[in-house]
Each structure stands twice: as structure tokens, then as C-alpha cells.
Amino acid sequence: xxxxxxxxxxxxxxxxxxxxxxxLISGQRLGEWCGxxxxxxxxxxxxxxxLDLIGQSRALLTLAxxxxxxxxxxxxxxxxxxxxxxxxxxxxxxxxxxxxxxILRNLVLSTWLKLMWERLRDSSDAELAAIAxxxxxEARYHQQHAADWAxxxxxxxxxxxxxxxxxxxxxxxxxxxxxxxxxxxxxATAAGLGxxxxxxxxxxxxxxxxxLGEAKLAVPPAPxxxxxxxxxxxxxxxxxxxxxxxxxxxxxxxxAW
Amino acid sequence: MTVASASRADSAWAALxxxxxxxxxxxxxxxxxxxxxVIEHEDGLEIVLTPTYSGCPATEVxxxxxxxxIAAAGLGxxxxxxxxAPAWSSDWISAEGRRKxxxxxxxxxxxxxxxxxxxxxxxxxxAAAVPCPRCGSARTERLSAFGSTACKSLHRxxxxxxxxxxxxxx
Numbered sequence: 001x002x003x004x005x006x007x008x009x010x011x012x013x014x015x016x017x018x019x020x021x022x023x024l025i026s027g028q029r030l031g032e033w034c035g036x037x038x039x040x041x042x043x044x045x046x047x048x049x050x051l052d053l054i055g056q057s058r059a060l061l062t063l064a065x066x067x068x069x070x071x072x073x074x075x076x077x078x079x080x081x082x083x084x085x086x087x088x089x090x091x092x093x094x095x096x097x098x099x100x101x102x103i104l105r106n107l108v109l110s111t112w113l114k115l116m117w118e119r120l121r122d123s124s125d126a127e128l129a130a131i132a133x134x135x136x137x138e139a140r141y142h143q144q145h146a147a148d149w150a151x152x153x154x155x156x157x158x159x160x161x162x163x164x165x166x167x168x169x170x171x172x173x174x175x176x177x178x179x180x181x182x183x184x185x186x187x188a189t190a191a192g193l194g195x196x197x198x199x200x201x202x203x204x205x206x207x208x209x210x211x212l213g214e215a216k217l218a219v220p221p222a223p224x225x226x227x228x229x230x231x232x233x234x235x236x237x238x239x240x241x242x243x244x245x246x247x248x249x250x251x252x253x254x255x256a257w
Numbered sequence: 258m259t260v261a262s263a264s265r266a267d268s269a270w271a272a273l274x275x276x277x278x279x280x281x282x283x284x285x286x287x288x289x290x291x292x293x294x295v296i297e298h299e300d301g302l303e304i305v306l307t308p309t310y311s312g313c314p315a316t317e318v319x320x321x322x323x324x325x326x327i328a329a330a331g332l333g334x335x336x337x338x339x340x341x342a343p344a345w346s347s348d349w350i351s352a353e354g355r356r357k358x359x360x361x362x363x364x365x366x367x368x369x370x371x372x373x374x375x376x377x378x379x380x381x382x383x384a385a386a387v388p389c390p391r392c393g394s395a396r397t398e399r400l401s402a403f404g405s406t407a408c409k410s411l412h413r414x415x416x417x418x419x420x421x422x423x424x425x426x427x
Contacts, residue, residue, distance in 0.1 A: 027312075041401035041411065048403040055312025059341075130342035134311055137344060137427045138407075145402050 005076055007085045011187035013068050014087055015194060016128070017077075018184070018230050019116070020060035021088035024078060026109055027053030028245055032096050045145060046102070052138040059131045079249035083238050090227035091174035093238045100153055100163040104171045107146035111207050112178055114139040115200045124192030147211045154215025164217055172220040177227045179204070184230075265332060269295045269302055272330040276322045279315045280406050281424075283361035286319060290349025293340050301334030302327060307345045310407045310427075347408075347426050358424055363409065364390045366426040387423045389414035397421075 007013065030050035037043025058074050065072040092109065096102050117139055120132035153160040178197060185196035212219055229235070248255060273295075276286045286292055286306070294305040304323050308316050320337045327335040347366040350358070355365040364387045386397045394416035402425075404411040409422040 041403075044405070045401055045403035048407040051312035051314065052310060052407055053312070055310065059311060126342070130344070131311075133342055134308075134344040137346075138311060141402060141425070141427070148402075 003080075004082045005070075005072060005080045005085075007081065008068060008070065010068070011184045012191060012193055013064060014184045015188040016060060016064040016067060017085075017087040018089070019194075020057045020064055020077075021086050022092050022109070022113070023053045023060065024057035025086070025088045025092040025241065027051070027057060028241060029092070029094075029096050030102070030106075033102065038099050042099070049106070049142050049145070052135075052142070056131065056135045056138070059134075060128075063125075063127050063131065075249070079246045083234055083242055084232040086234065086238065086242070087230050087232065089174065089177045090229035090235050090238075091171065091177070093229060093235060093241055094170075094174070095237055097167065097170075098163060100160070101167040101170065103146055103149045103153065104164065104167045106142065107150050107211060108171055108175065108178075108208065110139055110142035110146055111204055112200060114143050115203050115207075116195070119195045119199070123194050128193065143207075150211055150217070151215045154212070154217045161216065164215065168212075168217055169220050173223045173225050174227045176223065176225075177230060180226075182231075265302070266295045266297055268330060269304070269327060269332055269335075272326045272332065273304070273323065276319070276326045279318050279322070280313075280408075281358070281361070281363065283357045283363075284350075284354050286323065288351050288354030288357060290345065290351065290354070291319065301336065302332060304335060304337050305340050306337055307340050307343075309345050312407065345427075347424060350424070359390050362390050362421060364388060364412070364421060364423040366424045369426045387412055389417060389419065390421050391419050392417040399423075 007017070027050045030046050030053065033043060033046040034050075035043065037046055057078075061074040061077040065074060065077055091105060094101075094105070097105075114136065117132040117136035121129050121136065123129040123132065150164065154164040155161070179201040181196045181198045185198070188194050189196050209219060227235070229238070270287065270292075273292055274285050274287050278284050278286060278289055278291075281289070289309070291306050291309065292304065293307055294303075296303040296305065304327070306319070306323070323337055324335055346369055348369050350366065358365045367385075367387075386395055387399070388395050389397050389412075392414060394414055396415040397412050398415060399410060399412050400420070401411040403409075404422045408425060408427070410425050411420065412423050413420050
């Protein structure tokens with residue numbers, strides 16, 4: 001077994017990893033739909049979005065590696081970190097659930113990412129700004145895809161509406177984590193690296209509210225529960241996800257294509 | 258020196274014109290607007306590429322094909338570098354590239370909307386239909402926003418009934 005790498009506790013590095021891991025773990029979950037989509041076109045669509053997200057995370061992990069002061073590369077960061085060093089918000093790692101759950105989570109996360117990329121185009125880090133310029137174009141397509149389906153299913157049959165309602169209630173528990181600030185956000189804002197996550201809340205609510213209204217889905221009440229994935233404290237699902245994702249590199253250290 | 262340099266870069270461009278995209282093999286990497294620059298350094302040529310999609314699985318293959326083509330043309334040592342900004346846009350596909358796409362049966366992309374001016378389009382505000390690349394009919398419908406690759410969407414013509422792909426504006 002190859003030993004895990006440890007991540008230095010630098011706030012700006014955490015800021016990059018939070019974003020990179022959100023993309024990577026969402027991509028990993030979406031990839032699970034390959035061969036399981038409700039129709040062939042959706043199988044392909046979800047796999048394509050997974051590819052976009054994993055591509056974005058590759059660029060971000062490469063950048064994070066360069067900024068870590070430890071010369072880690074994208075593969076080491078993806079395959080040799082333990083759960084506690086993964087910084088995605090918990091929402092990204094939840095099991096893919098049914099199609100309604102995947103669509104509502106995609107709606108929430110793609111809208112969040114789109115707003116994030118828009119702002120990161122002005123980052124003081126030129127490489128991060130370049131990654132954002134590219135990723136923004138992709139996130140717009142992801143958001144459109146999720147919004148189309150949310151409306152179609154939310155304002156669909158009794159069954160599709162019921163499933164969307166249940167999925168939204170589940171997703172909503174993990175929303176506060178997407179908009180709460182801590183020392184990482186303060187450091188990123190001070191350095192001009194990117195926005196504090198709380199700055200995304202207002203525009204996010206406006207766009208999500210518009211889609212949910214059209215989808216005949218009521219905005220659920222604010223939860224009291226607080227998830228903490230972005231601080232390395234994950235749900236019970238994260239370990240299983242990493243075990244599958246990291247298996248090959250752990251079993252065959254240094255293995256390459 | 259200047260004359261020799263110019264001709265070596267020109268030869269490189271000519272060689273790149275023959276490097277086909279692995280996923281849309283009707284178009285060269287030049288037609289697609291992937292080649293930003295060919296720079297001559299003392300120790301060899303530098304080919305500057307801009308990737309199309311963050312997760313495009315063809316990126317590495319394209320890099321290798323570019324290097325192989327330069328080597329096959331006998332243009333000496335070469336390396337590929339990636340330039341991310343400004344991000345690749347389908348507006349960079351050449352007129353020649355658009356014609357080749359259409360001949361290949363893929364509807365070429367329309368112009369990309371002005372940046373930031375893309376609100377979420379909720380049912381009822383449908384995008385304009387893409388003309389059928391086979392019969393030219395404007396009566397078509399979109400089946401899926403994601404086709405065989407991330408850069409294409411899937412459509413159907415309501416007149417000639419043929420399914421076809423559309424290279425998405427991005």
C-alpha cells in the first residue's frame with residue numbers, strides 16, 4: 001500500500017481544494033449513471049457532464065498542487081488524499097439517488113458553480129481566472145440541463161412531482177454549507193483569489209427560486225442541520241466513494257496509462 | 258535566418274492542417290481553431306493549443322498527433338503548450354471548418370451569445386431550431402443537449418426524419 005499524502009493547512013490552498021473537490025466528487029457521482037440512465041440520451045448527457053467536471057477538477061488540482069509548496073500533481077491529490085483532506089461540501093458526495101435527486105442536486109450545484117466561475121474570472125490568480133473562463137461556458141450548459149428537467153419533472157406527473165419534492169427536501173439540508181464563510185473565505189477574499197462563498201447566496205437564491213417556481217416546487221424551510229464536508233468532516237458515504245475511486249492507485253502504486 | 262524561420266512556421270501550419278480531430282475527423286485542428294500560434298525557438302518549434310472542453314478526452318491524443326505530424330514533416334524538435342485564456346469558443350471554427358462540418362452531416366454552431374447574457378431558459382423560451390444539415394429544413398427538434406461528445410447536441414429533422422448532430426455554440 002502506498003501511503004497517503006498530507007495537505008498543508010494553508011487557507012488559500014483549502015480554497016482551491018474546496019472547489020476542485022466539489023467538481024471531482026460531483027463528477028464521480030455523475031459518472032455512476034453511465035449505463036444506468038433512465039434513457040440513453042440521459043445516460044450520455046450525465047456522463048458528458050461528469051467528464052466536464054472531472055476535467056475542471058484536473059485543472060484545479062494541478063493548480064492547487066503548484067500552489068501547495070509540495071509539488072503534488074493532480075493524480076497524487078486525487079488518489080492519495082484521505083477523507084479528512086477532501087474539502088468538498090457534503091452535498092457533492094451523497095449517493096446519486098434516483099433521477100430526481102440527481103437532477104435537483106445538479107441544479108443546486110451547477111447554479112452555484114456557474115456563479116462561482118463568473119466571479120473567479122476576476123481572480124488575482126491568472127491561471128484560476130483562465131480555468132474559470134473555460135468552466136463557466138460548460139456550467140451554463142449543465143445548469144440549463146438541470147433546469148429543463150426540474151421543470152419537466154416537478155411540473156409533471158403526480159409521481160415525478162412527489163419524487164422531486166422528496167429529493168428537494170433532502171438536498172436542502174445541505175444548502176447552508178454552500179454559503180457559510182470561515183477563515184478560508186476571509187483569506188481568499190483578502191488575497192483577491194475569489195469570492196467568499198456567502199457572496200453567492202443572493203444571486204443563487206434568485207435563480208433557483210425562478211426554476212423552482214416554474215417547476216411548481218416550494219422552497220423548503222431553512223434547515224437547522226449543518227454539514228461540514230468542506231472542513232474535512234464528511235458523511236458516511238465519502239469513505240465508500242473514495243475506496244472505489246482510489247482503489248487502483250492504492251493497489252498498484254504509481255500505475256499509469 | 259528570417260526567411261528560413263518563416264518557412265519553417267509555414268510548413269508547420271501546413272502540417273497542422275492535416276491533423277484531424279479524433280472526434281470530428283472531417284476537420285483539422287486548424288479548422289477547429291485549436292492552434293493559437295506556432296512559435297520558433299532556438300531549440301525547436303512550440304505549438305500553442307487551446308483545449309475545447311475541460312474534460313475533452315481527445316486532448317492528449319490531439320497533442321500527440323500534432324507532435325507526430327511535425328516530426329513526419331521533418332521540422333525538427335517540437336513541443337506543445339496549452340493556453341487556456343482566452344477560453345476556446347466555437348466562434349473560432351473557420352468558414353472552411355463550418356462548411357466541412359455541414360458536409361459531414363453536423364449542423365455548424367451559430368454565433369455565441371454575448372458573454373453573461375445567457376439567462377436560464379425555462380420551458381416556453383425555446384432556442385431557435387437548428388436547420389437540418391441534410392435537407393435544410395428549419396422544422397427540427399432537439400432530442401438531447403448532449404450528443405456523442407460534450408461538444409455536440411442531438412437533434413431530429415421533422416421533414417426528412419433524419420437524426421443529426423449539432424456542434425454547440427460555446
